[in-house]
Amino acid sequence: MIKNITRKVLREVEETVSSVGICDICGKEFNYKPRGREKIAIYYHIRTGHYDWGNDSCESVENRDACCDECLSRFTQEWLKDADVIDSDSAYIEIHKDLHVLEETDNEMRKGGAE
Numbered sequence: 001m002i003k004n005i006t007r008k009v010l011r012e013v014e015e016t017v018s019s020v021g022i023c024d025i026c027g028k029e030f031n032y033k034p035r036g037r038e039k040i041a042i043y044y045h046i047r048t049g050h051y052d053w054g055n056d057s058c059e060s061v062e063n064r065d066a067c068c069d070e071c072l073s074r075f076t077q078e079w080l081k082d083a084d085v086i087d088s089d090s091a092y093i094e095i096h097k098d099l100h101v102l103e104e105t106d107n108e109m110r111k112g113g114a115e
Helices: 055-060 069-081 085-089 104-111
Strands: 033-037 038-049 061-065 092-103
Touching: 038 055, 038 069, 061 069, 069 085, 069 092
Parallel strands: none
Antiparallel strands: 033 038, 038 061, 038 092
């Protein structure tokens, strides 16, 4: 006689279903506006770093997101006054305007409507 043995393996799976943009400068959620079935937010992505350490300079790279012109201005003014930036011969800042999209299902998840 052959007996079938069933083994059940349960494991916890985590999945990100929504990612809301948060400003790294003021800590507030991005200002989303409706566009069809989506909500969009325009924000600034900021990358800073320097080349002072040769190949190890990759460790100096920092990324931040700013929700509005005021936060971008505040960050850049503080960054320009930083002693490390002033003393560096190769400090840089890159600023890109970007778009963050929340789909309708993401918005429902945030409100607790869908599971």
